[in-house]
Amino acid sequence: MSIKEELLQIAKQAKRASRVLANLSSLEKNKALQEMAFRLEQNVEKIKEENKKDIEDARKKGLSSALIDRLTLNDKRIAKLSASLREISSLEDPVGKVESMWKRPNGLLIGKVIVPLGVIGIIYESRPNVTVDAAALCLKAGNAVILRGGSEAIRSNCVLVDILTEALKNTNVPPESIQLIRTTSREAVMQMLKMDEYIDVIIPRGGESLIRAVTENSTIPVIKHYKGVCHTFVDKDADLTMAEKICFNAKVQRPGVCNAMETLLVDEAIAEKFLPGMIKKFQEAGVEIRGDEKVRKIIPGVKEASEEDWFTEYLDLILSVKIVKGIKEAIEHINFYGSHHSDAIITANYAKAKKFLQEVDSAAVYVNASTRFTDGGEFGMGAEIGISTQKLHARGPMGVAELTSRKFIILGEGQIRG
Amino acid sequence: MSIKEELLQIAKQAKRASRVLANLSSLEKNKALQEMAFRLEQNVEKIKEENKKDIEDARKKGLSSALIDRLTLNDKRIAKLSASLREISSLEDPVGKVESMWKRPNGLLIGKVIVPLGVIGIIYESRPNVTVDAAALCLKAGNAVILRGGSEAIRSNCVLVDILTEALKNTNVPPESIQLIRTTSREAVMQMLKMDEYIDVIIPRGGESLIRAVTENSTIPVIKHYKGVCHTFVDKDADLTMAEKICFNAKVQRPGVCNAMETLLVDEAIAEKFLPGMIKKFQEAGVEIRGDEKVRKIIPGVKEASEEDWFTEYLDLILSVKIVKGIKEAIEHINFYGSHHSDAIITANYAKAKKFLQEVDSAAVYVNASTRFTDGGEFGMGAEIGISTQKLHARGPMGVAELTSRKFIILGEGQIRG
Numbered sequence: 001m002s003i004k005e006e007l008l009q010i011a012k013q014a015k016r017a018s019r020v021l022a023n024l025s026s027l028e029k030n031k032a033l034q035e036m037a038f039r040l041e042q043n044v045e046k047i048k049e050e051n052k053k054d055i056e057d058a059r060k061k062g063l064s065s066a067l068i069d070r071l072t073l074n075d076k077r078i079a080k081l082s083a084s085l086r087e088i089s090s091l092e093d094p095v096g097k098v099e100s101m102w103k104r105p106n107g108l109l110i111g112k113v114i115v116p117l118g119v120i121g122i123i124y125e126s127r128p129n130v131t132v133d134a135a136a137l138c139l140k141a142g143n144a145v146i147l148r149g150g151s152e153a154i155r156s157n158c159v160l161v162d163i164l165t166e167a168l169k170n171t172n173v174p175p176e177s178i179q180l181i182r183t184t185s186r187e188a189v190m191q192m193l194k195m196d197e198y199i200d201v202i203i204p205r206g207g208e209s210l211i212r213a214v215t216e217n218s219t220i221p222v223i224k225h226y227k228g229v230c231h232t233f234v235d236k237d238a239d240l241t242m243a244e245k246i247c248f249n250a251k252v253q254r255p256g257v258c259n260a261m262e263t264l265l266v267d268e269a270i271a272e273k274f275l276p277g278m279i280k281k282f283q284e285a286g287v288e289i290r291g292d293e294k295v296r297k298i299i300p301g302v303k304e305a306s307e308e309d310w311f312t313e314y315l316d317l318i319l320s321v322k323i324v325k326g327i328k329e330a331i332e333h334i335n336f337y338g339s340h341h342s343d344a345i346i347t348a349n350y351a352k353a354k355k356f357l358q359e360v361d362s363a364a365v366y367v368n369a370s371t372r373f374t375d376g377g378e379f380g381m382g383a384e385i386g387i388s389t390q391k392l393h394a395r396g397p398m399g400v401a402e403l404t405s406r407k408f409i410i411l412g413e414g415q416i417r418g
Numbered sequence: 419m420s421i422k423e424e425l426l427q428i429a430k431q432a433k434r435a436s437r438v439l440a441n442l443s444s445l446e447k448n449k450a451l452q453e454m455a456f457r458l459e460q461n462v463e464k465i466k467e468e469n470k471k472d473i474e475d476a477r478k479k480g481l482s483s484a485l486i487d488r489l490t491l492n493d494k495r496i497a498k499l500s501a502s503l504r505e506i507s508s509l510e511d512p513v514g515k516v517e518s519m520w521k522r523p524n525g526l527l528i529g530k531v532i533v534p535l536g537v538i539g540i541i542y543e544s545r546p547n548v549t550v551d552a553a554a555l556c557l558k559a560g561n562a563v564i565l566r567g568g569s570e571a572i573r574s575n576c577v578l579v580d581i582l583t584e585a586l587k588n589t590n591v592p593p594e595s596i597q598l599i600r601t602t603s604r605e606a607v608m609q610m611l612k613m614d615e616y617i618d619v620i621i622p623r624g625g626e627s628l629i630r631a632v633t634e635n636s637t638i639p640v641i642k643h644y645k646g647v648c649h650t651f652v653d654k655d656a657d658l659t660m661a662e663k664i665c666f667n668a669k670v671q672r673p674g675v676c677n678a679m680e681t682l683l684v685d686e687a688i689a690e691k692f693l694p695g696m697i698k699k700f701q702e703a704g705v706e707i708r709g710d711e712k713v714r715k716i717i718p719g720v721k722e723a724s725e726e727d728w729f730t731e732y733l734d735l736i737l738s739v740k741i742v743k744g745i746k747e748a749i750e751h752i753n754f755y756g757s758h759h760s761d762a763i764i765t766a767n768y769a770k771a772k773k774f775l776q777e778v779d780s781a782a783v784y785v786n787a788s789t790r791f792t793d794g795g796e797f798g799m800g801a802e803i804g805i806s807t808q809k810l811h812a813r814g815p816m817g818v819a820e821l822t823s824r825k826f827i828i829l830g831e832g833q834i835r836g
Contacts, residue, residue, distance in 0.1 A: 019753065019777075019779070022777075022779070023776060023777060102798060104796070104797075104798055108787060108791065110797055110798070115779075117809050117810070118779070118809060196633065200808075200809050200810070201809070201810055215614065215637045216637050219633045219634050221639060221640065221808060221810040221811075222639065223810070239832070242831075242832040245832065245834055246832065246833075246834055248834075249834035249835060250834075253834070253835055254835075335437065353829075357827045358441060359437075359440075359441060361437070361440070361533075361536070361825075362825065363825060363826060364825070364826040364827075364828060365825060365826070365827050365828070366827075366828045366830065367827075367828070367829050367830060368829070368830040368831055368832055368833075369526060369828055369829075369830025369831075369832070369833040369834075370833065370834045370835050372834070372835040373526065373828060373833070373835055374826075378522070378835070379522075379528055379826070380520060380522055380528070390618075390639060391535050391536060391618050391619070391823035392535070392618070392619055392639040392641075392810065392811045392823070393639075393810045393811040395823055395824050395825060395826075396824070396825070396826050405809035405810070405813055406813050406814070407779075407780065407781060407782070407783060407813060407814070408781060408782040408783070408792075408797070408813075408814045409775045409782075409783050409784075409785075410782060410783070410784045410785070410787055410791060411771075411785050411786070411787075412784065412785060412786040412787025413660075413786055413787075414657075414660040414663065414664065414786055414787070415664075415786075415787040415788065415791070416663055416664055416666075416667035416668075416671070416787075416788045416790070417667060417671055417672075417788055417790040417791055417796070
């Protein structure tokens, strides 16, 4: 079978399964999620065995320890996957809810109902935990899923999907609802991106080049999970003790994630007072500082930030720092150089807080809090499939509710159009 | 200036304008819409003059009378455009509404606010009325717009956009909010589709080949307005008098539009009773019937429907007719051959009505009414920019509310992540 034929078969099976899934009750879907959790617990050794082979290959290939860490499944992490499946089963099911219904002058009753999207394609890094979480979130919202994980995790993904689909055989959810692309060739992704007849949406997660390749080649609508170049602007009216605490948290608490701060903007009126202590704290925590001209005047020895730095998501203990004339320049900088992910102002001034919230064009805009909170769980939306950085369909953390569409139902008694 | 440079300039101007527009009040936007209406009325002769040149060229090119009719602007139609602008100015402004706001255990207040999409690109046929309506709907929702109309309407579009942007000079809305691509070369569209840095969404309206070309080449998210292969299924429990009235209306009242019926499905139990009278009525109205084997047994002389017919949007007085075993086969046929636009069941049976509403995977699903009602105005949603046939972001009639996105605002008092 050619790769194209293989993909076509996968896509057709998923489409068929999605039609069954769309009509199942919440109880039937939740039972399946619980069965999946149980089966993972029953197969810990088998999972670890396959995962070990992936890790060995990754070591031979010389992958970084950070990547190998993301690839690794151990007892604790497998238990966490089961817990996550049970948590997803306990979330509210959005499907079937009539959001609104109204009567027209001619007597037609028109309602807007939440329905599943259909078939969701997910392209992601070598993180086997995403395989389980993504499958579960899609299933909860009544969608079939086609998974394409990073090649380094292929054995782990195969064994996980085998276990999950085996679990579904005891339930009313068709096992074909969870599909994995088992060939690691790049051609498979290219084929997948052209199957707009069968796949309703593609969600790519990962680096800039992957996202670019997907958007450039897909004829299927894409929900981008792009980089986070997040800013914190310390206004001259900020409580500087609060500002220091928030900035430190936003940069240092977990620097490798998309909602961590990459650029610090400081009002020139308080720069001399605020920056020396703040930068010292960062440097003590091992953060490399790259500053503009004005910053380097205040703190000699700081490395110079290039134009490129302002666009960069470091995902590391590096921070670019810029002194701005005030809120206007801060907002302009954020809207121009940022990635429209998460940005914060620290201020005690009501008008400036309101202006920042209104004018910063990002998925999440903060006053007096760390950008690290941009996360489905922290927002109280439950588990998330990722954080959308585009404006269409879903923006910010995407949970179960964002994996749905709508349809209109129209109830008449013989109405015709005049 | 090369086409690429020209497009880049247009896109950059639109982006800049969109940032201003996003922060204007409803009053400021409504004043601009009213000013636009007034200026159209002041320039009727100028518009007709340019439009006349377009029509002359179209005649020389041998365009069909239907296309020339769509291209034509006369006093009555220009008055209607002004009326439409005033109607849009009186619609509710969705922007700025906080849809929901909640407090987290750590005290963070999180709100979800409706914001404009940003810059919207619209690619459409040679219909100058769309130029005005689309610009107005985008503006109402706080978006800048880049218009690319069919080449036959280029002079009409230029004069209309000149008048509209001139009108904006007396208002707080930047004239750069309404952009028209004035070169008619295809390359301009290709350039436009790659400007994902500046354009947030592309809405293509038109034929199948245009939509295909756009989705295949765009790196910007696309909201498809695809064909309508709409069905009516007459169940054996239908009131056959009502069924005849609805089917006739769905096919004949305006056959050239996307919500007109293209395929009639009839339950075999009532086919012999229902079809002879129904088909006679259709034939008297000039409708060509293409039937399956069973239909042709009941009504001799009916043309045979090919496999291709079931997929076809005729937009004409042609109807394909199929006899099915019951609701299951009807739903399978609709989900397989249909375009997921608008489909209806005619039945007096409660369980079958419920099943049809649940299982038909279309933007609008009807019980006992004509599919011709799928329309923003008829649904009570106000003027529409089109009818989306995809599941992402907006499905069915798209009005002002669908031309928006969301952002999260997070109000803290020093919260950091633990």
